[in-house]
Amino acid sequence: MDSHRAAFVAEAEDGITDLNNALLALEADPEDAEAMDDVFRVAHTLKGNAAAMGYEDVSDFGHALEDLLDAVRQGDREVTPELMDLLFEGVDTVEAMVSEIADTGDVSTDPSDLEGRLREMEEHGTVGGGDEDGDTAEGDSGTDAGDADASADDEGADDGDAGADAGEPEEDSGDADDVSVPDLPDAAAALDDPVAYADVTIGETAMAGVDAALVVQALGNQFGEYVTVPDAEALEDGEYDERFDAFVGDADPDVVAEGIGALTQVESIATAGVENGEDGEAGDEDGESTEAGDAAETDDAEATADDDDPDTASDTDDTDDTADGADAEEEDTTEAEDDASDSGSSSDSKSGDEIKSIRVDVDQVDELYGLVEQLVTSRIKLRRELEELNAQSDALDELDKLASSLQDTAMDMRLIPFSQVSDSFPRLVRDISRDLDKRIDFEIEGDDVELDRTILTEMRDPLVHVLRNAVDHGIETPEEREAAGKDPTGHVRLTAERERDHVIIEVADDGGGLDPDQLREKAVDEGVKSREAVDAMEDDEVYDLVFHPGFSTAEEVTDVSGRGVGMDVVRTTARDLDGSVSVESEPGEGTTVRFRLPVTVAIVKVMFVDVGGTEYGIPIKSIAEVARADDVEEVHGDEIVRHEDDLYPVIRLNERLANSGAAAAGSGVGAGGPGQSEAAAGDEAGAATTDDDTASATTDGGVTDEGMLVRIREETRQVALHCDAVLDQEEVVVKPLDGPLSGTPGLSGTAVLGDGDVVAVLDVVSL
Structure with missing residues (x-):
């Protein structure tokens, strides 16, 4: 795609999103003049850009949209559900044409039928009938000039401004x-x-x-x-x-x-x-002129004096034919050119001040990020080689700083606001609620929160699934809500909030909620769980059944949802992104689906630990403290360790990884063992801090007979991980697991080290 077409498509896609949201605001409040202005402005821009690019089909169709909107703005047409449905259908058609331009550079969609309906709505206030006041178009002597213009446009009489009201x-x-x-x-x-x-x-x-x-x-x-x-x-x-x-x-x-x-x-x-x-x-050399010319000179002189308009000032330069007039013309032209030059300099300066960002193709950003990943790996390899030679290098330390700075910049470039995805959701909720005859008040909070582009791209479909379920399954019909003593209008809220290096995204509704007993019965009926298993489950655990493949709470299958697909994909996608998803619900009060996702992906600092001869990585951001495992206690058959009056359950990694299959996965990706002698590991562990003010290392040895404990931050998960030894820590490039290893509990990905070894990185939340 050439740069001009790519720029047009990008701006058009943004405009379509803005137009959808502006139409939603107008539909919610037809008296909102600001919303009307926004709708008209965006539609006008879309039409103008299409005309400038030579896409006449898009421009002509946009003109029909704009004329109908103008009739609404002038008060000639009322905002009705029929009119809004037609406008939204028009926006969808524009979106389809823009998509074709993006793919092939040409438009194959024929919008003539819809364009005719738009014109009919503009002329008569309805589609498929006469004028809304009961008059037909034929023989109506009171037909206004706007209708005549619209008719002329349909016959091809006016390509530039048809359908507008000449009065x-x-x-x-x-x-x-x-x-x-x-x-x-x-x-x-x-x-x-x-x-x-x-x-x-x-x-x-x-x-x-x-x-x-x-x-x-x-x-x-x-x-x-x-x-x-x-x-x-x-x-x-x-x-x-x-x-x-x-x-x-x-x-x-x-x-x-x-x-x-x-x-x-x-x-x-x-x-x-x-x-x-x-x-x-x-005029002549004395400056005399005809009356019209005199008025023009006076008017231009005033305009020049009042407005300092170089263009207007130069308009009078061509009027003198005499020598004196020529001299005057030369002088005036020079002054005008000087003014224009000054104006141009000012304009250039202003433009320079206003350019705060540039549009960069995402492929270029991804390529840059890939190069940074390679740089990080090469830097690790170089440092290991120098350490093997017992060599010190200040230049390498400087390279570390520069590479870290470049890495941070590249990662920040990949961050985009949540609004890039969420802006399309109000239209989605509106369409579903109309299809289901439900009233929905939809809110979005935190749309300025930034996440990695890859994460947002992957999360769009899961969020669509959850929103569909909230409107279809969650929110009751107006009659059901009134019978339950609720407002007939349901409320759905989408929020995004930054928590340290994670983002919490929630979809909450005030609908009927989930009945845990009903979920238990469904699970038994569909063979998902046994009766004994569901009876032993807490309500919080029962809610997680909605993520089981094929499990659905829908009473009947609809066009919106209820086929038992989607929620399992939601959980799989969240886990693949090194995140998690959970459900909270209160029968009769509503349901909340909560996602916990990392802000960025790929490059993280990890601490390497030895578990049964295999090396694993634990993200430094999750670690609060590293200590000897000599204070482990047993309470009611469970191992715990105390920290500041808090009890931390102990998870022995060799047992947990073996049971979850992560050990085999870790071995399968090529982890070649600790890669260090125990003596070297002991020396390293003394410096095994987490590079965080709140974390500490309270050990002077990396391996003991009892092993080592890695205490995880309380806000992440209140546990302590037991390992055989703590090795070292490095910044590594983490690759997500693909193929059969994808979704392995306890693993978030793999890291390629400088010596070529591949190490599994643990997911401390799902262990």
Whole structure:
């Protein structure tokens, strides 16, 4: 995909998301003028960008959307469910066309049927019937000019501004006696008589270049010959001060006012006739001129003095034919060029100040990140080789700092706000709730929280599954909610919150909740668990049954959910990302699905431990303390260790890993043993801190007869892991497990060391 098409697609996709959310806000409050403005602005931008790129199908269809929105904005059409459904269908069609452009560069979707329905809604207020006031289109003498324009557009009469209401209040066709006509620029000398002058005002806009480009395009489509001051290229670059001059050849001023004034981009327009040739000769050497020329010079002089507009100042430079006039012209032109140069410098400076970010293709970011991973591995290998030679190098220490800084920067570049995914969810919830005849109030909090792009990409589908379940299974119908004494409108809330190096994402609803006894019966009926097993389960454990493959609480299968697929994928995806998912519920009160995900992936600092002759890594971020295993106690048959009046259960890794199959997995990935002598391990363990102010190492030896304990942070999991020895710690590149090893309990991935050894990295949460 070429850069221009890629930029168009990226901006269009952002615009589609914004348009969906703006339409949702308008649907929620039809009187919200700000929401209406947002809808119209985004739709206008989409249409303008498509026209600028030459995608006429998208532009023409966007024009139909924009005309209908304009009818709503002008108060000619009410916001009804039928109208909103049609607008949302239109947005979906635009999204499909943009997707085709992204894939092939061309549009194959034919939107003519929907475009016709949009026009019908604009003209009559409904689809498939007459006018909403009971009048039919045929024979209605009161049909407004906007409807006539729309009809003309359907016949191809007006490619640039069809369907707009020519009687909009902001139009001002002006009167020749009230309009000050500037001198014709040299470029206008070739225009055919009669020449119409138009003073076009765009007004304040965030899209000056796009708005002006669309007006220029309409001039060309409707009239053919025209000249603008500033010229068309400058206008498309936004280089004008809210207004500009246009000279149209072989045109009537009233026709120009009607055609251009109908454009939604035009705030006002004043027109007048001008004789080509006569007005081009503005005056004699003494500065005398015709009345029109005199007025023009006065007007331009005032405009120059008041607005300091170099473009307007230069308009008078072409009027003198005498030597004195030529001198004056040269002087004025020089001043105007100087002003323009100063203005350009100011503009460049301003633009330079405003450019705070650049658009970079994600493949380039991924490539950079891959190179950083290789650099980290090479740095580890180099340090090990120097240690084997008992060599010291200050340059290597400096390389460590530079590589760490580069690594942090590369990882930060991969972080994107949660809103990149969550912005599409309000439309999703809206559509599902309408399909199910439910009322949903959907809220999003924490959409500015940042996560790794890979994590967000992988989590989008699981979140869609959970939201669908919340609306379908969780929220009751309005009648059921009222019978239960609830507000007939259900509430679904999606939140994201940063906790240290993890992000907590929750989907909560205030629906009927999960009945643990019903879940137990379902589990037995479907053969998921035995009666004895479910009776022995706590409610919290019972809720986890929803993640079992094929398990569903739905009474019937719907188009939305209830097929027993999805929630098992949700848990698998979360675990593959080194995260977790859990369910909390209260019957009659609602359900909360909580995800705990790492902010970033791949490069982490780990501590290596020896378990039965095999080396494993434990993420440093999870470790609170390393100590000798000589204070282990047994309470009620379970091993524990005390720390500041808290009891930490002891997990013996050799037993737990063997039982979970992680030991075999660890061996299978090529872990080649501790890689150090016990003496060396003992020397290393004295420095086995976690590089964190809250962590400590309370041992002077890495291996004892009793072994070593690695106490995990309380907020992560209140346990102490028993191992045979603590080795060393390094920053490594962690690769997720693929294939048959994917989802192995207790393992989060593998790390490739500098000497080529592959070490399994433990997941302390799922051990």
